[in-house]
Structures are given as structure tokens and as C-alpha cells.
Amino acid sequence: MKKKEFSRREFLMASGALVVGFSAASLIEPFAVAQVPFDTHPSHVDPEKLDSWLAVASDGTVTAYTGKCDFGQGMYTVQTQLVAEELCVSISKVKVIQCDTFVTPDQGTTSGSQSTPTNFNTQNLAQAAATAREALVGMAAQRLGVSADQLTVENGVVSEKSGRQISYDELIGEKRFDIPVSSAAKRRSPSEWKVLGKPVPSMDRVALITGTFEFVHNVHVPQMVHGRVVRPPEIGATVTNVDEKSVQHVPGLIKVVVRNNFVGVVAEKQWQAAQAAKDLKVAWKPGPGLPAQKDFYDYIRKQPSSDEMLVNSRDVDSRLKSASRVLKATYLHPYQAHGSIGSSCAVADVQLDHATVWSATQSVYPTRHSVSVLTGLPLDRVRVIFVRGSGCYGLNAADAVSYDAALLSQAVHRPVRVQLTRHDEFVSENYGSACVIEQQAGTDASGAISVWDCETWSVSLGGRPGYENPGNVITGMLGGLDPDAITPQAAVEPARELRNRNNAVPSYVAGCVNAKCGGAGSIRSERVRAHTVKSPFLTGPLRSPLRLQNTFAHECFMDEISVSVHADPVAYRLQHLNETRIIDVVKAAAKAANWDARPSPKRGTPRTGTVTGRGIACVAYEGDNGYAALVAEVEVDQASGRVQAKRFVIAHDCGPISNPDGLRNQIEGAVLQGTSRALDEEITWDDRKVTSTDWQSYNTLPLGIHVPAIESVLINRPAAKASGAGETAITLVAAAIGNAIFDATGARIREVPFRPARVQAALSSRS
């Protein structure tokens, strides 16, 4: 583990308040344990052992263990299908245990559309289940005195042609396998699938819909009391004094807890804790102030940056000079919130020599590390148990509130449940990054693109704490651990094969580095530079992090180029793509949408009244983790500037489909969430603090909108590797809508969100 320098700030001496500081010991102490496979970290659950993944009970039921959890994206159901499929048992026989540092293998963080690739390809859970099936068939062969190839398995029973049978529970029930996971164990082929690939309805829906499902918000522990936090009133404010007397009148108050700039209260009842948090008088030293929001995109471009050159054919400047026509455009994307419907909550029980935390974190093992750092308890004395929270869509405040609960519990020696308020959640979550993306392209005499130059700026501060730094989220930062910030550095010329993890590289370029071309397109003159600058706010991954922002810019700019040469946007895309899977989704979406092939904007549309248009966008998500193309049809009221999405058609390819019903549900949600982000969502601030702090100041599309029709064309590729599917669709929405608005009105809007005032301004500046 990388050793980390961090400043241990002065302890706050406040009268009567509990005053402690974080111990650096567990950060500095190197782990003596050797690194284990899959880049996982020290755990007593050894991922190489089959018993870490699977157990068969005496009644034949199977328990599977995984470090990838379900936040509502349907992961529990497909994991159950996977295990049932590979073991040849019915899904009713399978129970999956997700994300508990005492019993599940360390699979890092459930994020980045990696849950399916990690568990469903040729490693981890799938490989463990395949190993178990082969081992069980081997045991049966021995018992029955025949060779394994004479045996078939169905419903957990191994049978021989003559009719002799033996069940899994007779073979192994309650005993350990005591064998390693075999990389040679043969996966069942998609052509044999009986459970996987089927539209199994999500297994949690009945409990959710009947209000019986246990969320982390519903965890009750004996002796549990309630905590609330008091966050700084403005960004960067620091505590100078805490007047504990100000809350002496609150009945049930147990303690006021201050650790550096972390302030919280604990009371017997939640209402009492809420009262105490509201009434507690804290004197704050003002923060340094914030850059003005109205100039923020200019501010970003002027900051020192950490630079990366992703591709550079080194002929871009000369090709731009010799191009028949050069187009330039700048795209802007705001900070956006995860805005989980449930403000985050956690329960922690920190005792003198051990701690248990019930958390909706996406990262139980990294959270264990953070709790260990914050409490000073050794890693192996901390247990983090995942209990689902509301949908998170990335790094919401689930990690921070888990730390809050641990700190408060440690201070009162009782289990503490912390419920963040909506304000707490909005002002200090790790926002999705604001971005500036400058595009420049040249076309040749035939109208084809001859050169593409892209320069991006994104902002960063903190992020996922990982196994390194709890200071990357608010609680750790307030406690005195500095969040990771960028170190300015110049770009070096690309040396390694392109990995387009942030989709900074447009799909239409060849993506060549040292003659290896990892792009999806044909344009050989290419340059992509990415700058990262320090953010004034904490940032973190938000569903399709940077990929959405970059794709918005690439796909709108591609449209602009097609307009400049009077080409149909679909045909023009296809002309510059050469990767089969992205070509196929573009064609499939256009076909299903009955695409009206012609150049944009639509001819002869009036400059007043309500008009309609269509737009398309496509992406090879992270370069190779899923493919999609989206057609949006919108209606624009030119008087008010109001945009309404009427219909979406999406073609989606994530390799072999594990569950088409779950996939459709993910796609439909992503498309509408993308619509909300494109039309309405933006973090706002004044000179000192965030001002989007509730659902009146941060917009989201409610249930009561005219819900657009969403048609999903699922392209199943059984022979391909399994890709993610949670983020592909959302990546395309802002671009497809932006292109549709242009098609309808002839006005190009290069800044998200497309609120009525911005649309009106663009309409009135039409030539």
C-alpha cells in the first residue's frame, strides 16, 4: 500500500465537547499480508478457494457469496440466475450473500459497469460455480463408478443413463469443497442456458412493493441511538467554537461530538438528534469563497492542470490548415448530483475492540479500511455489512454517512444510526464533474472528416476513498484528511495502446498509438488532450462519469459536422465508423425508429409554435464495455423554450444478455434519468456555498411528466464477453436530445441543462 502523507491538524479544544483526532497509525502501518489475486486486498476470505464463493447445504440449497451488490439495478437476480445456471439447480435453491467483509470475497467496489464483466465472464462467481459443478459431477462419477462424461445434471441431481442418481446434498451437503477455483472449469454455453438469459422478474420486487424490504434505513440494533451531523455552512469553513450549552435544553441528548471540523450530535431519539443538530451553536471561520458560477467554465480553463494526451497523430495542425472546411465548438456540462431519493443513512456499533457497520456503501472492503483509519481499530476488527440503501448511481453520501455513524458510535460507545438530511446530502456529496470540451474538426473536399482535435477539461477533488484515503469524502475531509487533489503535470506523448475509459476519444477516430489502433472509427488525423483541474467541490463518479459529458460533446459535434456538409446524421456516422458492434447498434436504432434519413435541421419548419425533431447519438462505452445508439424525438415549444422528449428508440449490445427484463428496466431508467440530467439538473452556488440544497432548488423530472415512449432493441451476442449495461444508455441522452432540438429548430445548444431560458436564448440567436 502506498504510504500517504497527511497533516494531523490541531485538535479542537471546545468546552465540554469530546475532542479527539484521527490516528494516522493504520494509514502509515504497512500491511504485512501479501497481495492476493484480482488486485484485492487483505481478507481472510481467499478468492482462490471455492468455499469462499459457494456452499451446498444438507437440503441441497446453495449459498453463493459475492462482493458485488444490488442497489436496485437487478444484480441480485442475475447473480442468482448465474449460480443456478452454472450449478444446474433451480433459482429457488440459490441464496446470494452480497458484500459482507466477514464472509464475502473482496471484489472491490460495485461500480463502473463492472459487476457483470467481473462475475459473468471467466473468473470469480461464474468460474466458482462452474468449478463446483465439475467437482460435484466428479464426486458422483466416483460414487457411481462411471466416468464423468456418462453423467448429466439437472435440478441439483446427477444422473447416469441407467437411471441411478445422486443429489448434490448427498455428495457434499454441509461439507467444504476444499479445492481451489479452477480456471479450467468449463462454463455452460449460452446455447445450453435454461435460467440465465431468461427474463426472470426481479426477486426483490414483491418485498419492495409490499413495504417489507429491509433497507439500511430500517436497520435496528439493540441499544441503538440516533445521530445527526452539522456540516459546515459553506465550502471550506472551519470550526472555531462549539457551544455545547446551546443544546442542553434538548431532551435525550447524549453527546456533542467534535473531531477537527467534524461536528455531530447523538441523542436517544431521532427527533431529539434533529433538534440538537438544528439548535447547536457552532462558530465557523468562513471558507475561502468560491469562483463565480457564471464564469466557472472560463475559470476551469485557466487553472493549473494535470494533462493527458490520449492519441496524437502529430499531423493535426497541418491537416486542419489544409482542410476544406474547419469547424469549432465548445461544449459545457455542469456539476450534477447523485441525488438519491433517500438521504443517506448508516448504523455503526463501535466498541472498544471491534466495530460493525451496516452500510449502503458500494465498497465494503474499502469502507472497512476507512473505518479502521477513523476509529483506530485494526482492519480485522472491523466488519462492514452491506444493507441496501436507495439507488446511488455512483458515489453518493453512503460512504460518508457510514463514517459519520462510526465516529459518533465510537464517541458514545453505543450503536448509532445516522440519518443525513436532504441538505446534508446535497451540500457535501461528491458531485459528477463539470466539464468543458473543445472540439475542432476539418473536412475534405468530399465532405468526409479528415481530422479531429478534441481538448477536454474536467474537475476533480476527492473521489472514491478506495483503500487509500477516507478524506476523499466529506467526513474524512472534515476530520482532517486532505482529499486527493490533482498534481499539475504536462502531458507526455501516448505510449500505450488506447484505453478509452472516459470516452474522451470520439468514436470516429482510429485511436492509433504506435500503429495499434484501438478506436472505433476511421479518422487517422487525431488528437485528444484531457486536462484535469482542482475542483472547489468534492467530486466523484456519477453514472457514466466523464463518459456522459464527453459523449455529449462528441455526438453533438458529429452532428454539427454532418450539418455543415449537408449529410444525414446516421449515414455520416456510419461513413466514419469501422467497428462492427457500434455500426450494428446505429443501424438497428435507425431502423427501429424508422429514421427519417435527411440532413438536419428539418426543412421548412416554422420559427414559432411547437416543432418536432429527431436526433441520434451512439457510443462504444469505455471503448469496449457495451455499445448503444439512441434516437430521440422531441417537441420544442418555441415560445417558452420548453423541450419535451416524446419517444426514444435505443439499440443496445452488452454481449450475452443475462436477463432481458432486468436489462430493459435498466435502460428505461437510464434513458429517463439522462433526460432529467439533460433538461433540468445542475448544481448551483453563490460566492460561498452550494445553493441547490433540496428538491425545489435542484430540479428532477417527477413521476407526473408526460412519460416518453421508450423502445429498446436488445442485441444479444452470446459469443461475446459480458459487458456492463447500467451506464451505456444514459451516456447518450443529452447528445441525442440536443441533436433533436437542433433538428427541430435549427438552434444548437452546447450547454447542459437545456432549460427553457437557455433554449429560448439559443432560439432567439438563430441567424
Next chain:
Amino acid sequence: MMASVSLNINGHVHTLDVDPETPLLYVLSDDLQLRGPKFGCGLGQCGACTVLIRGQAVRSCVMPVGAVKQQQITTLEGLGTPQKPHLIQQAFIDEGAAQCGFCLSGVILTAKALLDENPKASDQQIREAMSNVLCRCFTHTRMMRAIKHYQRNPA
């Protein structure tokens, strides 16, 4: 500050010693450990804490428990059971209308209150009723389908 409060919840009467100013939600979720109503925003803006009080959809996070009196309160788990869901719950089950599911008290109970009072509500009236109900997974398509499904086959 503390007072004895009797609540009629899902057909059972509970008597508690509680500050009458306490939001009903905290009593339901902390003292009675009910799982249906949930803390979403605490401001009455999202709907996750919704309960039915005499058939009306009420946001329990901004309703002082002392104001409830003897009125009948129904939470999402009081509507039906996993074994025998209410017809509107069955409509949501049939449509697979859930992702994370945290918002469902607001979605289901707000729609039920409207359709029980106005079974022939127009699409516009349904949209108006749902205009302050949030789902951040954006399961809108299936949820609105489930609500229409229930409207066609009400209790």
C-alpha cells in the same frame, strides 16, 4: 414535552410516550419499526414517507404525530402482504415496476388515494397527482403503466 399518543396504524392501536411535535415518520420507522414509509427528504418534497390517513396521501415526515389523533393510518406494508398484495401492489408486481424501490410508498399510495377517490381520473389528473412524487431511478414508464393497470382493474 412528552405526551401519551395513541395511533391506529394498519388496524392496530399503539400507545406511545412521545413528543407530539415528532414527525409521524420517526414514530413509524423508529418506534414501530415499520419499513414502508421512508426518510427521503424530510421536507415533504419527494413522497418517500407517504402514508394514507383516512384514505388521503399524507407526507409523514412533515406531519407532527400529535396532529394525527385517532385517524386510521395505512402504510405500504399495511395495504397488502407479500402473500396477498393489494391490487395496486399486484399491478406493480406484474409490471415489474421497481428499481431500488425506495420511493414506492409515495408512488403507490399517492396513486391509490387519487384513484380511490376518482376512479375515472384522466391521464392529466393522474399526472397532476404524481407531479410532486419523485423516483430517482426513473422507473416512470413501468410505474405509470402499473397505475393505469390498477385503474382498469381496481379493488
